[in-house]
Amino acid sequence: MRPDRRRGTVLIAIAGICALMASLGAAFLLRMRSDAEATAEVVRETQARVMLVAGCNYVLESSRLGWDTTLGANGAHREGFGWIDVRNGQPGPRDQANNTVWSDASRFPAIGGRAARCPMQVRQRPPFAVELTAAYNPIAGPESADFGLPLMTRPDPRPVKRTPTETWDSWRQGDPMPRPTSTGMSWFRCYRDSAAVFVITCGAGGTLGFADWDEVVAENAEAQFGDQASFAAILADERRLWYRIEWSAAVAAPDFHLTDNEFGAPYGDTPKDRYGWSWGGNGNTPAKVIDNYVMHPRNSSKASHGRSSRCQIHINNPVGSVRWVQRLETAPAAW
Amino acid sequence: MPALSTAAPRRAFTMIELLIAVSIGTLLMVVAFAGLRAASSAFATGQRLSTENALMRAGFIAGLDELDFWKGCDDPADGRVALRQVDDSRAAQDHPLKDGLGQPFTPMAEVWDDSTELPGRWEGDAQRWSAHADNQAARWRGNFAECMDTDCRFGRYGVFFNQRATLDIPAYARDNVALPAYGAAIAPRETWWCGQYRGLTSVLGYYGLIDYLPANAIHASYSRFYPEGPPAGDWGQYVNAGGIPVEWLTGPWKVHSWADSNRTPMTRYRATLGYAYGLMAGPDAPADAAALAARHREQTTILHYGTNGDIVRGFIARVGLQDRLTPLRPSHWPEVRTSVLRYFSLGKFFNLCIVRLADPVSGNQTQFSFNGFGTTLRGARQQRDLDSYAP
Numbered sequence: 001m002r003p004d005r006r007r008g009t010v011l012i013a014i015a016g017i018c019a020l021m022a023s024l025g026a027a028f029l030l031r032m033r034s035d036a037e038a039t040a041e042v043v044r045e046t047q048a049r050v051m052l053v054a055g056c057n058y059v060l061e062s063s064r065l066g067w068d069t070t071l072g073a074n075g076a077h078r079e080g081f082g083w084i085d086v087r088n089g090q091p092g093p094r095d096q097a098n099n100t101v102w103s104d105a106s107r108f109p110a111i112g113g114r115a116a117r118c119p120m121q122v123r124q125r126p127p128f129a130v131e132l133t134a135a136y137n138p139i140a141g142p143e144s145a146d147f148g149l150p151l152m153t154r155p156d157p158r159p160v161k162r163t164p165t166e167t168w169d170s171w172r173q174g175d176p177m178p179r180p181t182s183t184g185m186s187w188f189r190c191y192r193d194s195a196a197v198f199v200i201t202c203g204a205g206g207t208l209g210f211a212d213w214d215e216v217v218a219e220n221a222e223a224q225f226g227d228q229a230s231f232a233a234i235l236a237d238e239r240r241l242w243y244r245i246e247w248s249a250a251v252a253a254p255d256f257h258l259t260d261n262e263f264g265a266p267y268g269d270t271p272k273d274r275y276g277w278s279w280g281g282n283g284n285t286p287a288k289v290i291d292n293y294v295m296h297p298r299n300s301s302k303a304s305h306g307r308s309s310r311c312q313i314h315i316n317n318p319v320g321s322v323r324w325v326q327r328l329e330t331a332p333a334a335w
Numbered sequence: 336m337p338a339l340s341t342a343a344p345r346r347a348f349t350m351i352e353l354l355i356a357v358s359i360g361t362l363l364m365v366v367a368f369a370g371l372r373a374a375s376s377a378f379a380t381g382q383r384l385s386t387e388n389a390l391m392r393a394g395f396i397a398g399l400d401e402l403d404f405w406k407g408c409d410d411p412a413d414g415r416v417a418l419r420q421v422d423d424s425r426a427a428q429d430h431p432l433k434d435g436l437g438q439p440f441t442p443m444a445e446v447w448d449d450s451t452e453l454p455g456r457w458e459g460d461a462q463r464w465s466a467h468a469d470n471q472a473a474r475w476r477g478n479f480a481e482c483m484d485t486d487c488r489f490g491r492y493g494v495f496f497n498q499r500a501t502l503d504i505p506a507y508a509r510d511n512v513a514l515p516a517y518g519a520a521i522a523p524r525e526t527w528w529c530g531q532y533r534g535l536t537s538v539l540g541y542y543g544l545i546d547y548l549p550a551n552a553i554h555a556s557y558s559r560f561y562p563e564g565p566p567a568g569d570w571g572q573y574v575n576a577g578g579i580p581v582e583w584l585t586g587p588w589k590v591h592s593w594a595d596s597n598r599t600p601m602t603r604y605r606a607t608l609g610y611a612y613g614l615m616a617g618p619d620a621p622a623d624a625a626a627l628a629a630r631h632r633e634q635t636t637i638l639h640y641g642t643n644g645d646i647v648r649g650f651i652a653r654v655g656l657q658d659r660l661t662p663l664r665p666s667h668w669p670e671v672r673t674s675v676l677r678y679f680s681l682g683k684f685f686n687l688c689i690v691r692l693a694d695p696v697s698g699n700q701t702q703f704s705f706n707g708f709g710t711t712l713r714g715a716r717q718q719r720d721l722d723s724y725a726p
Binding site for chain 2: 017024025027032046049085243247324326
């Protein structure tokens with residue numbers, strides 16, 4: 001029987017080592033799983049913060065745009081003039097006829113109205129979608145008779161056209177069906193606290209921006225969650241952040257070079273200021289002592305010697321700016 | 336009696352069998368131990384990577400947290416109040432705010448509270464700043480083309496638009512305008528904007544000034560004229576011929592870019608084309624209130640000619656808030672540091688978060704950075720209720 005025992009010893013030793021390896025592997029997998037869970041929390045935090053940007057953009061753009069229901073006289077679009085109307089200081093947005101763009105005082109954008117809820121799934125196709133082609137008219141190579149010629153033979157850009165029967169209206173509306181991989185990830189809410197101050201609630205999770213079950217019931221959205229327990233489970237796994245922001249009508253000024261005081265007398269003829277000092281000028285460059293207005297074109301990019309006729313990348317911003325952002329440690333009374 | 340030869344032969348291994356068995360057994364054991372060793376090493380590496388990842392995540396979250404709550408800059412509960420100091424060394428001079436100069440976290444009421452030179456207080460209401468037709472006071476009414484050494488050929492805008500409610504006009508100024516009928520003393524029509532501008536500059540410094548003003552603000556205001564030049568030492572109120580304090584136009588504290596040498600009022604983009612105003616929360620930020628106030632009112636050339644690596648490194652050391660997340664870690668653990676640099680340059684606010692991880696075992700250093708978006712300085716001050724006045 002001794003040889004059997006000997007064989008068993010080897011087996012037991014190897015089995016023990018294998019068990020040890022298996023337990024190490026299991027511990028490793030568990031650690032990785034817990035790492036993945038911790039990383040998922042960071043992703044949720046990040047996703048929620050991205051919603052702050054989305055919420056700010058929403059406030060900026062809706063100060064003027066998006067209130068078009070029907071076209072007005074001569075096909076005019078309905079346009080707002082800011083959350084504080086830039087014409088008269090009244091709370092807005094108000095349209096060309098100075099009427100508020102909302103009619104229901106209990107809902108956004110009325111001050112104190114129920115918050116706008118914005119789940120941020122990706123649409124199958126957004127309105128007015130254009131193709132992502134980078135170069136519609138690439139310059140032909142040496143093999144072509146058109147080598148080197150920048151021929152604009154194709155329209156640029158071009159609309160995304162899904163079907164041959166696509167119409168203007170269907171293209172304008174896009175396909176609002178959400179992409180399955182993008183649902184239940186993030187949302188924001190926008191509550192108007194005063195004329196220009198908003199509470200932006202940023203969320204990463206699957207509640208679609210409903211504050212609580214009562215709100216789900218109030219909006220008859222129970223079917224989207226099943227029951228209250230399911231909603232509570234989703235809510236428990238969600239990250240929410242609250243911010244207050246203030247909108248301002250101020251936009252970036254196109255001032256890069258509205259003035260040019262580089263004209264002037266050459267050195268020696270430089271006028272002196274009241275203290276007897278002469279400023280600028282060295283014999284080659286002119287002195288800079290005379291007030292001048294010069295408007296350089298917005299798209300100017302060339303600087304001649306000694307002159308500064310350059311222009312910033314002109315950012316036309318017709319929707320105002322966010323004057324300040326304040327993170328709130330807890331949920332405010334109304335959001 | 337049975338013969339011995341009928342007994343079953345004794346079972347045993349031959350030497351060859353034994354050697355083969357021992358060899359195979361040894362081989363199996365070696366392989367098993369090698370596997371165990373590899374698994375153990377992989378586990379240890381995984382454990383270490385996991386720790387590093389956890390620290391990187393913690394650094395990232397700490398960066399986001401700092402972006403929103405600014406506790407690395409100002410946290411009275413933790414004794415961080417350096418950015419609330421008031422520099423009163425200039426109080427004896429003819430400064431518009433008698434109580435001195437503040438820092439980005441100085442309570443508004445501590446420096447700016449109805450003075451002779453600058454009546455009024457900070458007014459943050461959005462309606463007050465809305466420059467619609469019925470609120471002319473919120474509009475900048477200076478001369479955009481008025482340079483440092485103007486001859487006032489377009490008129491004297493400072494008599495209409497000034498931080499002072501009453502203005503003594505010296506004779507030379509009266510003689511220098513097309514319509515000399517202003518008299519020796521007048522009450523400028525608009526004072527609110529200039530007052531807000533001067534007050535914000537005095538309390539917050541230039542980073543705070545840019546943060547608080549609307550995005551399209553023009554950086555200059557008008558002050559009083561000095562018949563005989565400014566008082567000794569009061570270079571802060573030394574004005575050009577039009578009445579613009581020269582600190583807006585030239586000198587180390589100017590809100591102005593040297594890029595084109597125009598020395599005219601500018602907006603924040605033009606004023607920071609290649610230059611930066613930082614929030615001094617870094618390890619090399621001055622501790623002294625006067626030096627810190629000066630740093631909060633100077634521009635640093637970071638992208639233009641005239642700069643160099645030392646200047647930029649010095650700026651980063653003054654601006655870059657650094658936080659060690661694991662000061663009491665085990666010695667073999669990696670060290671993670673999170674830095675947040677807040678500065679304004681090229682017309683943009685930069686909130687640069689840098690997470691660095693240094694591994695004392697391998698010597699490896701890992702770093703990633705991102706520009707974040709979160710609470711602004713004004714938002715951070717509102718979190719601390721620094722802008723309100725006692726009723």
